[in-house]
Amino acid sequence: xxxxxxxxxxxxxxxxxxxxxxxxxxxxxxxxxxxxxxxxxxxxxxxxxxxxxxxxxxxxxxxxxxxxxxxxxxxxxxxxxxxxxxxxxxxxxxxxxxxxxxxxxxxxxxxxxxxxxxxxxxxxxxxxxxxxxxxxxxxxxxxxxxxxxxxxxxxxxxxxxxxxxxxxxxxxxxxxxxxxxxxxxxxxxxxxxxxxxxxxxxxxxxxxxxxxxxxxxxxxxxxxxxxxxxxxxxxxxxxxxxxxxxxxxxxxxxxxxxxxxxxxxxxxxxxxxxxxxxxxxxxxxxxxxxxxxxxxxxxxxxxxxxxx
Amino acid sequence: xxxxxxxxxxxxxxxxxxxxxxxxxxxxxxxxxxxxxxxxxxxxxxxxxxxxxxxxxxxxxxxxxxxxxxxxxxxxxxxxxxxxxxxxxxxxxxxxxxxxxxxxxxxxxxxxxxxxxxxxxxxxxxxxxxxxxxxxxxxxxxxxxxxxxxxxxxxxxxxxxxxxxxxxxxxxxxxxxxxxxxxxxxxxxxxxxxxxxxxxxxxxxxxxxxxxxxxxxxxxxxxxxxxxxxxxxxxxxxxxxxxxxxxxxxxxxxxxxxxxxxxxxxxxxxxxxxxxxxxxxxxxxxxxxxxxxxxxxxxxxxxxxxxx
Numbered sequence: 001x002x003x004x005x006x007x008x009x010x011x012x013x014x015x016x017x018x019x020x021x022x023x024x025x026x027x028x029x030x031x032x033x034x035x036x037x038x039x040x041x042x043x044x045x046x047x048x049x050x051x052x053x054x055x056x057x058x059x060x061x062x063x064x065x066x067x068x069x070x071x072x073x074x075x076x077x078x079x080x081x082x083x084x085x086x087x088x089x090x091x092x093x094x095x096x097x098x099x100x101x102x103x104x105x106x107x108x109x110x111x112x113x114x115x116x117x118x119x120x121x122x123x124x125x126x127x128x129x130x131x132x133x134x135x136x137x138x139x140x141x142x143x144x145x146x147x148x149x150x151x152x153x154x155x156x157x158x159x160x161x162x163x164x165x166x167x168x169x170x171x172x173x174x175x176x177x178x179x180x181x182x183x184x185x186x187x188x189x190x191x192x193x194x195x196x197x198x199x200x201x202x203x204x205x206x207x208x209x210x211x212x213x214x215x216x217x218x219x220x221x222x223x224x225x226x227x228x229x230x231x232x233x234x235x236x237x238x239x240x241x242x243x244x245x246x247x248x249x250x251x252x253x254x255x256x257x258x259x260x261x262x263x264x265x266x267x268x269x270x271x272x273x274x275x276x277x278x279x280x281x282x283x284x285x286x287x288x289x290x291x292x293x294x295x296x297x298x299x300x301x302x303x304x305x306x307x308x
Numbered sequence: 309x310x311x312x313x314x315x316x317x318x319x320x321x322x323x324x325x326x327x328x329x330x331x332x333x334x335x336x337x338x339x340x341x342x343x344x345x346x347x348x349x350x351x352x353x354x355x356x357x358x359x360x361x362x363x364x365x366x367x368x369x370x371x372x373x374x375x376x377x378x379x380x381x382x383x384x385x386x387x388x389x390x391x392x393x394x395x396x397x398x399x400x401x402x403x404x405x406x407x408x409x410x411x412x413x414x415x416x417x418x419x420x421x422x423x424x425x426x427x428x429x430x431x432x433x434x435x436x437x438x439x440x441x442x443x444x445x446x447x448x449x450x451x452x453x454x455x456x457x458x459x460x461x462x463x464x465x466x467x468x469x470x471x472x473x474x475x476x477x478x479x480x481x482x483x484x485x486x487x488x489x490x491x492x493x494x495x496x497x498x499x500x501x502x503x504x505x506x507x508x509x510x511x512x513x514x515x516x517x518x519x520x521x522x523x524x525x526x527x528x529x530x531x532x533x534x535x536x537x538x539x540x541x542x543x544x545x546x547x548x549x550x551x552x553x554x555x556x557x558x559x560x561x562x563x564x565x566x567x568x569x570x571x572x573x574x575x576x577x578x579x580x581x582x583x584x585x586x587x588x589x590x591x592x593x594x595x596x597x598x599x600x601x602x603x604x605x606x607x608x609x610x611x612x613x614x615x616x
Binding site: 088181182183184185187202204205206208222223224225226227230231232233234261264265268302303304305306307308 | 396489490491492495510512513514516518530531532533534535538539540541542569572576611612614615616
């Protein structure tokens with residue numbers, strides 16, 4: 001089943017202990033759609049500037065991603081510059097230039113209208129809600145957000161959460177959103193805000209899936225933990241969370257039925273794609289995978305944590 | 309097979325967001341031996357003061373733990389006072405009174421001499437080494453340490469590591485000991501110091517087992533991750549790491565053969581005992597378990613992370 005994703009397509013300048021890259025292709029929607037493209041058809045809604053050229057376009061095309069929803073606007077694309085010199089788990093932002101993204105008005109191509117899966121990447125919750133409402137055929141809607149929206153745009157974010165099936169956020173964000181330090185209590189509070197499932201990403205320690213009581217007819221209400229792969233070298237953690245989301249949601253969208261077992265496998269595929277993302281700068285690794293490599297790593301993850 | 313453990317038996321005054329307890333029974337050897345006692349016979353080597361009475365003694369007796377190696381000295385027992393008001397993952401120490409522990413000279417009862425399993429809890433590495441040398445029949449030796457010994461007593465600690473089969477420490481400690489930030493690189497460096505296996509405890513995120521290349525005839529060289537149980541309320545994290553060690557090593561000692569599968573199960577049993585420890589103040593929960601409860605929780609852990 002096709003996924004439509006709305007979010008940022010950007011240029012990133014990144015410095016990590018492993019080196020430096022200037023203006024590589026980045027953005028949440030980019031990482032998400034590349035990761036998800038190994039599992040299902042992906043359609044992107046975004047806005048880019050005049051600096052987005054054939055080379056960037058080709059990255060999406062090579063993975064068969066539908067870019068008809070990427071609007072070309074006058075000006076420059078979203079630009080982010082950051083470093084991870086002190087702590088690979090925490091980016092230090094040096095520059096955020098929203099550029100054409102500042103006045104982003106998502107335009108949804110008619111051909112996207114039949115998408116049954118919708119991913120609302122981390123953007124203004126007002127826009128997330130607008131896209132969700134414009135896609136009534138979406139039967140499974142997942143989304144991400146960040147501390148900025150939680151802190152300063154909570155009412156709009158709460159409206160989005162009401163229409164969300166799955167929220168994917170990190171430890172700090174779930175605690176901030178719930179106002180609770182204990183992870184389980186925080187998860188329960190967030191599930192009460194609307195989403196029937198919550199995925200909390202723990203960076204190098206994996207991720208936890210919490211199901212709400214009313215999990216859309218799903219009997220599986222249990223908590224599930226997927227490990228992260230201990231990596232010998234984290235070259236660049238940028239986009240690992242978005243790649244997790246792409247693997248997770250891409251796998252779900254590829255399944256004939258969204259069962260409890262599908263959710264569990266999806267958590268592992270999310271971790272798999274997150275681990276690949278860290279191995280090279282920017283989207284380099286996400287561009288060059290094969291489904292075989294992905295499934296081999298899936299087996300490595302199973303080995304990593306299975307008893308029998 | 310019997311385990312001999314050497315370490316602290318103490319009194320702890322603890323404050324957490326869940327409440328306060330004055331002078332409860334504590335100490336690494338206490339938590340370790342209570343946890344391990346559900347799997348195998350345990351013998352303790354420690355020193356206590358005149359404040360250690362029948363009530364404390366009874367806690368060990370009720371679990372069938374051999375206390376003939378607990379020396380009674382003139383003075384007071386080791387006393388620790390700490391709180392976890394700001395962060396349940398990090399104790400804030402208010403008072404550490406070594407008392408009789410300051411001049412601890414481990415005396416090993418002759419009847420302990422045939423112990424094939426030895427656990428060196430977190431004490432002065434000079435004493436750890438002395439006990440190890442006095443127990444030549446121990447064929448599997450595990451140990452713990454802490455930042456203080458890593459920072460200020462490294463040469464003595466490195467001597468201990470040479471004679472250790474399994475080292476159990478936490479994230480911060482492994483990074484400090486190796487002088488490396490990356491977990492995998494740090495683990496490799498520590499395994500090169502002597503132990504054939506390394507267990508790194510990640511608190512609420514579980515634990516990772518790394519095997520060295522020369523894993524005592526074991527073919528299993530892979531990394532293994534055990535999850536932690538997301539707990540609704542952490543009443544008191546004191547002793548969770550020592551309880552993990554007790555569950556882990558107690559299970560290993562109970563097995564007819566130390567196989568790769570045994571190591572994996574041991575990691576889960578460690579996590580199980582660590583999760584119980586947090587549910588009540590001090591050793592309360594560790595005193596009142598049944599093997600049935602433990603195995604039920606083991607199944608819960610399996611469910612938590614298994615795909616099939």
